[in-house]
Amino acid sequence: MEKRVMTDSKRRKGLMTASALLGGVLVLSACSGGDDGGGKAGASDTGDGASSQAKVDEAAAKKTSEAQIRITPKDGSDNASINNGTAVTVSKGKLTSVTMQTSTGTAVAGQISADKKSWKPTAQLSRATTYKIAAEAADSSGRVAHENASFATVSPANSFIGNFTPEDGSTVGVGMPVSINFDKAITNKAEVQKGISVSSSSGQEVVGHWFNANRLDFRPEDYWTGGSTVTLKLNLDGVEGANGVYGVQQKTVTFKIGRNQVSVVDAATKTMKVMHDGKTIKSIPISAGSPENKTYQGQMVISEKFKETRMDGSTVGFKNDDGKGEYDIKDVPHAMRLSNSGTFIHGNYWGAKSIFGSANTSHGCVGMSDTKGAGDPNTPAAWFYNNSLIGDVVVVKNTGDKTVAPDNGLNGWNLDWAAWKAGSAV
Incomplete structure (x- = not known):
């Protein structure tokens, strides 16, 4: 009996030792698993995590809209166009809402297209202004996407x-x-x-x-x-x-x-012939520039019309010793500009009536008989004024002066066609 007990005791001790050894092996295996043998356990854990993440991603994908919104100009742009450069477009969806406003909160009107694929502002933008756009779109499943952008338009500088x-x-x-x-x-x-x-x-x-x-x-x-x-x-x-x-x-x-109206001023005969399509419809006595102050020659275009205007000689170089103009007439009637440098064709009420058609006495303008106040429609100057358009041509010849510069007023017709084309950059 005693021997059996001892044997059983040894057996139990042996089992305990084996168990301890087995436990040591297990512990050792667990430690070594971080390097090599435990790779399987690590892979198994990772697999379980990936599976879980895939489920999360799948759930998130079901909630994410497929609609893709594009805003131009892109966020952060400067020097943006004030005309056609602003737009919102969407692919794989339709726009449901677009708002645009300045940085100070002023709303900008816009319109979503009939197919709800695009949006544009309906008015021109302002220069040197920051704008913000917020857009919303939905895909075919009703899932909503959002996009925002802020940009600045080009400045005056x-x-x-x-x-x-x-x-x-x-x-x-x-x-x-x-x-x-x-x-x-x-x-x-x-x-x-x-x-x-x-x-x-x-x-x-x-x-x-x-x-x-x-x-x-x-x-x-x-x-x-x-x-x-x-x-x-x-x-x-x-x-x-x-x-x-x-x-x-x-x-x-x-x-x-x-209508085709071209008038020809002849300083030698002191007359002006008004022609329509090359045919004279009226002849008007004139007085051109004096021998000391000749009138420019050439083709001149009427660029401005004034029923009355002030003419001060000091503004165009005709000054007395005291610095004041040689003339200063506050109510020159029926005046039409022929050059930027001060050449006009106008009415004259202060000169002797006998000079028109017989003498050239002006400071360089072309004068016609008129009355003070520009109220009489029957004077030669009033008739010519009332029958002239901005852009009509007045050809001046036989003055003895140089041809007016092509850029002095709207007088480019004094360049021949070859010279004109040579000034093109295209």
């Missing part, structure tokens, strides 16, 4: 505009060029000229001519065809006119050409 004549919707004479004066010097003349087109319903070829870095005029080889329509298109939005200076204009202008 970094943009240019062209002030043009004639006005939209006006009716002008056959000599009226399209004249554009830019508020910044243009160095990329070719690019700017490519962004401007001038065409006529008459089919006449129209070419641009740069007088300097700020002025670009357009005209055909011969005067415009009477009764035709001329269209000016300014597609300058985003065009770089100089380094870091961009255009902002996107505009179409149309104007009509009136």
